[in-house]
Amino acid sequence: MNAQDLDEWIGNIASGDRQALSKAITLVESRRGTDRELASRLIRILPSRSKPALRIGLTGPPGVGKSTLVEALGVFLTDQGNRLAVLTVDPSSAISGGSILGDKTRMAELSRRENAFIRPSPTGAYLGGTARQTREAILLCEAAGYDIVLVETAGTGQNEYLVSTMTDITVLLGLPGSGDALQGIKRGIMEWADVIVVHKADDPNDPRVREALRDLGAAAHFLETRPHGHPRRVVAVSALLGNGLEELWKVICEVRDVLLEKNLLYALRAEQLVGAYRERLKEDLLESLLGRKGVASYLSDRERELREGKISPEEAAETTRAFIFASNSK
Ligand SMILES: Nc1nc2c(ncn2[C@@H]2O[C@H](COP(=O)(O)OP(=O)(O)OP(=O)(O)O)[C@@H](O)[C@H]2O)c(=O)[nH]1
Ligand SMILES: [Mg+2]
Known part of the structure; x- marks a missing residue:
């Protein structure tokens, strides 16, 4: 969809076209990668x-x-x-x-x-x-x-x-x-x-x-x-x-x-955006760090040791953090 189509879509939403609004909500609900991309573009250019x-x-x-x-x-x-x-x-x-x-x-x-x-x-x-x-x-x-x-x-x-x-x-x-x-x-x-x-x-x-x-x-x-x-x-x-x-x-x-x-209204909304950003960043960081090569098996090894009473949760977390960041800087 090109920029002109997006503008037209937004124009229809703004003029009260319910179908255009419904379609846009369906788009933001979608989790497909291409839909996500289009949804972000649409949201970004919404008029204030x-x-x-x-x-x-x-x-x-x-x-x-x-x-x-x-x-x-x-x-x-x-x-x-x-x-x-x-x-x-x-x-x-x-x-x-x-x-x-x-x-x-x-x-x-x-x-x-x-x-x-x-x-x-x-x-x-x-x-x-x-x-x-x-x-x-x-x-x-x-x-x-x-x-x-x-x-x-x-x-x-x-x-x-x-x-x-x-x-x-x-x-x-x-x-x-x-x-x-x-x-x-x-x-x-x-x-x-x-x-x-x-x-x-x-x-x-x-x-x-x-x-x-x-x-x-x-x-x-x-x-x-x-x-x-x-x-x-x-x-x-x-x-x-x-x-x-x-x-x-x-x-x-x-x-x-x-x-x-x-x-306070805009201050409240601004804080909500900051909160959403932090939440999202935490999720993304966690996902990308835990998704790194070797991390999953490292984690399951620590979990086994925990269950066997060989280490404490704090030790397990500390060594896991060290492992992730050591492998990260390689
Ligand atoms: N007596 C009485 N019953 C009510 C009142 N408001 C709702 N009800 C009844 O409570 C039941 C549940 O109402 P809903 O409006 O569906 O409740 P809800 O909180 O939206 O339910 P969920 O969306 O499933 O979480 C229905 O049978 C309603 O008729 C009220 O003010 N008085
Ligand atoms: Mg309900």
């Missing part, structure tokens, strides 16, 4: 926007109601005239299957809207490459003029953290539960959240909802503050009944305003 889109990550355990909330919040936002893109990143879809169908039915009304674009992750496509693919898909949606990009990802430990490294605001969902304040949510994960949602709060007066709000509010207090300094907020929401949607959006806007007023 004068007004940044708001990137929101929505995460929480499977079944907590993320897609239902995306639909409800999405309808609410598009009704207000916003243009909204939704990316669902489902690392478990390869196992559970059928998530595309599930999301389509769960977002039935939103998917009919002219100013909404929904892109479910194809089965397994994001496995192993979630961060880069999602980051690039976000950039493409922004180039297509969407003002808000929502990224839904099912929480499986690492993912809550990952989504917070590529969005401006992270919303964490959990269920009110007896005993544990928020079912399915570990305290450590709350660190990455800007907003915490006690979900399926169909009855706001339900004692479990009130207890969860109180406990989480107190817990959030003791966590280290987010870099923007705005306190974490806890909101009760029922996507099914539409309770708390306005409150949730208000709270998200508060965080957005702090990021904009304190000029």
Whole structure:
């Protein structure tokens, strides 16, 4: 594809051609070498926007109601005239299957809207490459003029953290539960959240909802503050009944305003890029060093010695490092 074709493609994306956008997302999802090369060229020449889109990550355990909330919040936002893109990143879809169908039915009304674009992750496509693919898909949606990009990802430990490294605001969902304040949510994960949602709060007066709000509010207090300094907020929401949607959006806007007023949005994004670079470099270095001739067998020899109790893990690591760098300088 020549430079002119690429320019034309980008022009089509920018003018709101959904097919051109979908095709570009498929390209960045591909792991084929030639596709990667083309995707990098495409991403590199995307025009920058004068007004940044708001990137929101929505995460929480499977079944907590993320897609239902995306639909409800999405309808609410598009009704207000916003243009909204939704990316669902489902690392478990390869196992559970059928998530595309599930999301389509769960977002039935939103998917009919002219100013909404929904892109479910194809089965397994994001496995192993979630961060880069999602980051690039976000950039493409922004180039297509969407003002808000929502990224839904099912929480499986690492993912809550990952989504917070590529969005401006992270919303964490959990269920009110007896005993544990928020079912399915570990305290450590709350660190990455800007907003915490006690979900399926169909009855706001339900004692479990009130207890969860109180406990989480107190817990959030003791966590280290987010870099923007705005306190974490806890909101009760029922996507099914539409309770708390306005409150949730208000709270998200508060965080957005702090990021904009304190000029932190671009600083945050810049740090995210630096973080992505470091991660990527680590992976690449590891891969190329471990892929060197003789390294694999050297490693398995050390592992055998470890199992036989002949060396300590520290010794094994130290000699392995020396071996790799000695063979590296040859
Ligand atoms: N009572 C109640 N049920 C809800 C609410 N929101 C969602 N649900 C139900 O919870 C179930 C799971 O909803 P989803 O939106 O698919 O949940 P999810 O978090 O997207 O699930 P995964 O994508 O599989 O991780 C569905 O049966 C929804 O109808 C709510 O506010 N109240
Ligand atoms: Mg879902």
